[in-house]
Amino acid sequence: DVLHLCDSEFNIPPNHAHAVCEELIARSLGKRLKWYTYMATVPFDSSLAEAMSKAGCVGIDFTGDSASSLMLNIYRQPHLKEDLASAVRLCRDNGIKVMIDLLLGGPGETPETIEETIKFIKQIDPDCAGASLGIRIxxxxxxxxxxxxxxxxxxxxxxxxxxxxxxxxxxxxxxISQHLGPKPAELVRDLIAGDKRFFEPMTETAPQPAEDNFPTDHNYSDNIRLAEAIEKGARGAYWDILHNLRSRY
Known part of the structure; x- marks a missing residue:
């Protein structure tokens, strides 16, 4: 069985996350269940990572938002970019797949802060990263x-x-910060430079992928390849299914 928990911050408060894991382990469900969850970047330490792995967690999607200290302050995020690196390392050590969601284009965002973020994410090497552009108001x-x-x-x-x-x-x-120019999605895509670990933002002018290619964004709506994979038995977080599919193209 595969579950995807929809709590956007499973690790807040951390004692609750530990309690859930302990109960799953006590009931021997960690060997039967595979589950994914969303988490804040902090708090997350080796104790929680180990407990989650033993409880059956196979994938975590972290709210990273940015690796720029300027943007993290503007977003009022409590974590530092070093915490993102630590989160990826802890997941690697415990056999947990990891995705980092980025929120690009907020107040004060510039091409330089986006470049800083994308370079750092490439360096810490998560399984995948979602580059979302624009903040809904x-x-x-x-x-x-x-x-x-x-x-x-x-x-x-x-x-x-x-x-x-x-x-x-x-x-x-x-x-979307005006400093990113008239085509911010193209700016982000150029900085990603085809790195398959990244789900890119959609552009209004982006052509539909050819039949033998795979979409580079992580739009789940009307995603034919995702629907086909699920129909054939693929299970898990949609980002992980898409990541596995993209590795074939």
Whole structure:
């Protein structure tokens, strides 16, 4: 059996994560179950990594966001880039596959901070990394307040949207730093440079992949190859299934 836990921060609080693992181990389920989860980068130490492995965890998707200290401060993340390196190492030591999700394009993001992030992620070598571009803006959130402080939203060059009329945060509205230029997704793709460990951001002009190629993004919606793999028996986190499929192309 394979499970994918949808708790976005399984390790918060860490004592609860330990308790779940201990119960799975006590019931001898760690040998029967394989499971994936989402986690914050910290807290995560060797004790928790070992417990999760014994309890049947085979994959962790960490909220990394960035490896730039500037951007991590802006995102109010408690971890440092060194914590990302530690997380990957602990997973490797305990036979756990690892993905790092990146959130690129926030306030203050520049080509230099994105380059710093991508270079560092390549260096610490997770199984895969998701390069998401743009932050969805919702009413009443800190991002909405940041946008309000920048002036009229309708003329804000950091706002990206596909709908007409006034800016409406109840509709899909995203913040992508204007410093990334008119084609930020292409900038990110160029820095990734075809590294198959990365799921790239989608571009509006990106052509559909040829029949014998594989999509480079990790869009799960209408993903024919993902659906076919599941139909044939593939199980696990979608990112891991896609990672395994991409290794064949």
């Amino acid at each position: 919702y009413p009443g959130t800190e991002m909405a307040r940041i946008v309000a402080a920048e002036g009229p939203a309708d003329t804000n060059p950091d706002i990206r949207r596909k709908y007409a009329g006034p800016v409406d945060f109840f509709k899909p509205t995203f913040y």
